[in-house]
């Protein structure tokens with residue numbers, strides 16, 4: 346996702362324009378909830394305001410079709426505001442963070458959301474990365490380029506680490522984190538009680554993380570779906586964020602079908618904060634059912 350439009354978005358906001366686009370700063374937020382005996386905390390970083398211009402959502406079907414889906418859900422049709430959030434899991438012996446937002450360098454609120462939750466980032470033992478896009482790895486670094494989670498092992502699929510390093514733009518990030526990175530093979534248990542779930546398509550090593558406590562489980566779906574409205578109502582629509590559009594679409598359809606059948610709770614980092622709930626079958630697609638408990 347482009348981050349250079351942050352300044353333009355801030356200017357538009359100051360000018361009172363409704364034409365917001367790109368990452369927009371937002372107040373920190375931390376919402377705790379239970380999974381079995383574990384305490385989980387959804388942490389807010391930013392909002393990504395995606396214009397409804399068929400550049401990201403609906404490049405094949407066009408603006409009117411996207412507008413119709415948004416209108417039916419009672420949502421504004423000019424912009425799709427996506428959350429950019431992270432998930433903290435407090436486990437015996439491990440404090441785990443899944444994804445890190447865009448980062449403080451571009452105005453991300455994640456450090457302040459940690460403060461709101463009363464959690465010291467130095468206590469994080471493991472950072473699990475769903476994939477290497479900027480809105481998931483940007484917060485690995487502080488505003489001055491240091492390690493934001495200095496005592497954490499950074500875990501991602503081997504294919505994703507290779508993908509991250511293949512991008513010249515990531516050179517500084519890769520150099521800063523390389524001594525902390527440990528890769529895994531898809532499907533591996535990465536921390537006791539957390540299993541990686543291979544979901545390639547959005548990126549080559551895109552992984553979800555399934556957290557289990559007793560009889561309860563929750564899947565962090567990463568970027569399997571971006572809009573709680575459009576991605577669920579029309580999973581067959583291509584989204585420009587996917588590296589492999591076809592594989593991304595096939596994977597999204599399969600993942601949503603499986604989640605609706607299992608009725609498993611999920612955390613979706615781009616759904617409306619705090620992004621915890623279930624996917625429910627509705628017509629030819631699905632709807633979002635928040636379920637915090």
Ligand SMILES: [Zn+2]
Nearest residue numbers: 478480481568
């Ligand atoms: Zn993302």
